[in-house]
Each structure stands twice: as structure tokens, then as C-alpha cells.
Amino acid sequence: MASVEAVSKTAPGLPVEDRAVLAERLLASLEDLDERESDRLRGEEAKRRLAAYRNGTAGARSAADVYARAERLLSDGCSLS
Helix, strand or coil, X not given: CCCHHHHHHHHHHCCHHHHHHHXXXXXXXXXXXXXXXXXXHHHHHHHHHHHHHHCCCCXXXXXXXXXXXXXXXXXXXXXXX
């Protein structure tokens, strides 16, 4: 079985359609998790993101900026996904 590192290095080189299929399959595989496992994973991700924000390796955007960008994209007929 391929490692996360191997997939992470290979996936960006795939055609966009294949990357989209891969992303959908990965997300679908997470839907089979029980609620406890899902909560645990979300909690870990939240902690990781907060730590990255606090140590300066991740940036932040204001809610107003996020909403403005969403409005702009939607008015241009683009998808947010």
C-alpha cells in the first residue's frame, strides 16, 4: 500500500479530473467513520491549525474577506468547491 508521502508527491501530477476523483473518494472514505472517531480527527485538525496560526506558519483572513471573496466568486458564476 502506498504511503501518504508517496500519494502526496504523485497526486499533484495527475490530470485535474483524476485529482478530483481521488479527492471525492478520499472524502467519501471518511464518511464511514463513527462519530467518536470523526470528532477525534476534527479535534486533532483544529489543534494543528491553531498551533500553526499561533506559531506563524499559517495565516488568517477576516470573515469579511472570506464572505467578500465568496460573493465575488458566486457572482462571477464560479463554484466555491
